[in-house]
Amino acid sequence: MVEWIVFASLAGLFFGSYNVFMKLVGEEMTPSVGLMIVSGTTFLIASVVTMLLKLKGQSVVFANGPALFAIMAGVSTGVAEILYLIMFSKGGGSASGLRW
Secondary structure (H helix, E strand, O other): OOOHHHHHHHHHHHHHHHHHHHHHHHHHOOHHHHHHHHHHHHHHHHHHHHHHHHHOOOOOOOOHHHHHHHHHHHHHHHHHHHHHHHHHHOOOOOOOOOOO
């Protein structure tokens, strides 16, 4: 079995769960508040994983150039998540398509 297939499958599972939970958040909560909770949880998980890697002796690398790309990815994700939550708060569904 190809080694990466497990990670791809798990990522697909978690992205699917993400979509379900974001729809529920968008229907019941102010989008910006929902985003703060999602982002805070993401930060917490990333911090714990980074600390565990460091405790296991793995090197934790930080570089200025890639950090800028990570910031831009964060900005893009933040804006996309806000728009995603607004879409759900306006009655849009994850399976909605264009109607002609």
